[in-house]
Amino acid sequence: MSITSVKEFSKYWWTEVYNRIIGAVVFLDDCSAECLHWDGGLFNLLNGGAVAVKSLSPFESASKEQRKGVFLTQATSTQLKTISEIIRNSDFTHCILISCVSLDVVYLELNEGKDVSDIVAAGKAPAEATKQLESMLLNWIGKKTSAVEVVHIPIFTISPTNTVFLTPPYYNLYPTFNGKLIPDSASIDLYSLNAEERAQVRRLASGLNSLLESMNMKEDVYYMGAFSSLIAGVLENSPVCLSRRKNCSNPVSLIIVDRTLDLAGVTSHSSESVLDKIMSTLPRFPGHSNDVAVDMSPICEANVISHPDDIQLSPGCLYHANDDSCIQTFDYMINKSQKEVMFDLYNKLSKIDVQRSPSPKTLVKVTPQSVEKIVVASKGNYEIISKHMGVIQQALAVVQMLKSPRRAQMDLLMSLERQILENLAASRESTSVLNQIGHLIKTRKERNLPLENLLALIIHVYSLTGTEVVFNKQHEDSLVETLSVAIFEDRKTLFIDDETGIMTPEESHEISKRFMARFKEIAQMRKTLQKYNSVLKPCDTGTGHEYRGVLQQLIDDLVDTDRPELVDLRHRNEGIKDLLRTGLNILTSKKSRNSKHPADAPTVIVYVVGGTSAEECKRLQRGVMTSGADTAVLLAASRLLPPAAAARAALPL
Incomplete structure (x- = not known):
């Protein structure tokens, strides 16, 4: 093999x-x-x-x-x-x-x-x-x-690109300890988890072991985050993994990272990636966590009333494994600008155009209308449709995203995020940001903003600021009251398990208090980190601040030819080695110079427990490419995670 x-x-x-x-x-x-x-x-x-x-x-x-x-x-x-x-x-x-x-x-x-x-x-x-x-x-x-x-x-794996893979069976795996973000004890093992969490850890570790075995890889396991340490522990100590490492020869570094260390990246609505915008706008493909349902009614004769709920018409999707042209477009949706994706689609559609629209070379700008015009012209022409089904579905997905009312919501949230970032950067002390968000929640219906996206915005703020900003208790209490009313008002549409929407005001207040407790936990997640404890960094231009995530900082250091010490990255064997060093009182001063570095291996796999976004994939890959490093870096995660889904995963319901 x-x-x-x-x-x-x-x-x-x-x-x-x-x-x-x-x-x-x-x-x-x-x-x-x-x-x-x-x-x-x-x-x-x-x-x-x-x-x-x-x-x-x-x-x-x-x-x-x-x-x-x-x-x-x-x-x-x-x-x-x-x-x-x-x-x-x-x-x-x-x-x-x-x-x-x-x-x-x-x-x-x-x-x-x-x-x-x-x-x-x-x-x-x-x-x-x-x-x-x-x-x-x-x-x-x-x-x-x-x-x-x-x-x-x-x-258990799917590969959206050559440098990214996801693990659908573990789409709901999330770094929690009996449902809590922070374990009760500093000393944790598998039995710090409930039975379901424990089973998921073992199952993911078994999958990664099978992958490494099939690729003849012998790994050094590193981790960042308490939950990741448990997965690393199973990989390091399981008899099956020990046996495999004796027979495999290709060195690889496997880095496992808790998503909860940095939720700002996946709760941001400011992604430039077309795939993120589509994932945030269109409904999920039934039974899937990483593809969307595309309304196919514009090219069909069926009289559809309420797609995608109307079962007369099967939904389309984004990924088409047997069409190289579509695989290329999917890659563009992650790594290229919206303008480049639109030109790519228009160029491919123009080859099947039955109405002879203007050539891509003569167009200054490709609009949703110009793409839609070519697609709709094929309505009822099932010979054309069947030959070019993949690109038509992708084109419809982009058009539906751009024309969706949810797109305007995302743009508004994007501008709100930028304002908040500016406010926080201007004053690291207690700010009026929470009052701003409270006002947004109260006026959400006039602005057509879903509550779950506003919850994602609050998580974004708390994760972004970490322990650098202490919010005013009065502001937090006021936000709890505002959220309590909003949860009660939106109880039938919010992501509550009870579909009947039966809830008392007292119950909604309790949920609101649990949410606030979780926001505060999210702000504490990086307090154990030394180098990566802040994600709010001064811009390279010297004016203003920008978000530079934990993963971005880690990857940049990983591929840096100067080999900076990765102080926040733990190695599975470090504990016993440190003990020996202390006991023998030798080599302590040379620890950083002599300790292993993940980039010593020709391949590094970074697995994010809890999910990632297309924008994060793009940024990390660009960081690797521009570094000039010889190390191949693969980014892996449980799933693609849009902001609303990130909020659902993070909050205790």
């Missing part, structure tokens, strides 16, 4: 899936379906020999003549119950369970509460899990003549 990129890793393991699906009904969970979308989509399965493809749901089953079932699953206890329902309601004689999660982790979950440490330490957990799962499958099928297979295939 010679795999040199994450995209190759994904393709290699999808081929292993396709080898097992001939003549089968394939059942996929949402996360696997999202990964499939980025590898080529449904037709990869159908063209590969699957007789049907269904969602992993207890309401699904196979028809009587369909005797082979393949289940692509995260193998959680809930999903295993669902598989049992499907099998019992079908007539299978051959079942294949493909676990996307390493079987040693599945074994721990199957035997939760039992002492299985000896089996795990001996490296027998995968084999024991296979036996258990095979026995369960045979029991569910209930026939004497039946065949079952259990196999681990690590399907």
